[in-house]
Amino acid sequence: MNLKLSGGSEMMSPVALFMQADIVVKTVMIGLILASIWTWAIIIGHWLRIKKVARENERFERDFWKAQDIDRFHEAHAREDWPSAKIFAAGIAEWRRSTANKVLDRDGTRARLAVAMHGAVAAEIDRLSERLNILATVGSVAPFVGLFGTVWGIMRSFNDIAGANNTSLAVVAPGIAEALFATALGLFAAIPAVIAYNRMTHGINRLEARLGRFADGFHATLSRELEREG
Template sequence: MPIVEPSADLMSPLNLFLQADIVVKLVMLGLLAASVWTWAIIFTHAIRLKRINRQTDSFEKDFWAAKDIDAFHARRSEEKLPIAVVMSAALDEWRRSTNTAIVDRAGTRERLASRMNAAVAAEVDRLGDRLNILATVGSVAPFVGLFGTVWGIMRSFTAIAGANNTSLAVVAPGIAEALFATAIGLFAAIPAVIAYNRLTHGLDRLEAKLGRFSDRFHATLSRELEVEIATGH
């Protein structure tokens, strides 16, 4: 019996999807939806992180150039930037701790550090929201695609046995449909893993930047505390 090669149209991605078993179709649709969701998260987080880094650098430069921190805080405290939140938390704790008859210097320094560290952690957690979805897609999608492949191949072998024909024209389409599910799983997983690593690295760099700002601002307030104690104010 001559071997009949499957046509190119029959092996196109659209035909592979349309001819697949219902279970494999559901797997493919789920993986495609995960891929779309993944790319939406990648673009939104990458653009937002780049914008925040640029604005943070500008904010910090203006902050250290300001002659009056209270006036600067009054002008810029409403900005929705992590560094602005850290600044506001520090100044709020500073006013609470120094607006007493007797100022506890050690306690004030400890509370300032605690408030700023908590503000940095909260802002990093907020910015990292939904990045865990990328990690989940990156780790789960290949196995979901593999499940579709295994199911499709099982169905293909069942069809081959029923047709009592092992020619390429009978075998190839079913196996191709099944392997297509794995390909879609990898298509969803690979960008998710790469983006998760890159975005997490960018978030770590922003956290380090906020940490350096906190340390420097904490030192500034500590020196100011020494001046106030020395002058009796």
């Protein structure tokens, strides 16, 4: 009895189920495994990236609000590649272009500064959101790909029943097990992708709100400077 149970468990192991499957179900399984690996690579890479960006943004903004001279601060931090630094650089660039004219248009300058900095916010959020659409795609498509493998496996089981003229569990079980394993792989790929997509989208929305507040604060600083311009 123990030997039979051991052999049965070996036949139902993931490797055995994969090896017993036909070429269609194997293709589905390989595709879902690759999608799962790709998903986890994106999740880990994006999580590390967002964490670093949030930390560096906080450091940049803290140093900025402590700075006494904006021009000197810009010279020291002009080459930084963090979102807050890009927004700051966009504001400084527009400020210098708008105040280079002999006749200063204060209202026009304020409007252009707002457009330039909020455009920089949108560009940085787009850059940080790259590849998140892959998570959304895997989360929505993987269950249906697994379901396709399930349907195909069950159809194969029915063919085996018809060929053997036998409805015993020994004839049906392998095909059904392969089919259900394809479904499990689909869910294994989809569930982390959906959870990660929702969490990362929430994190990016929070970061966008923070960058927007920084842009508004810097815009207010430059607006006050405009009032001092003769």
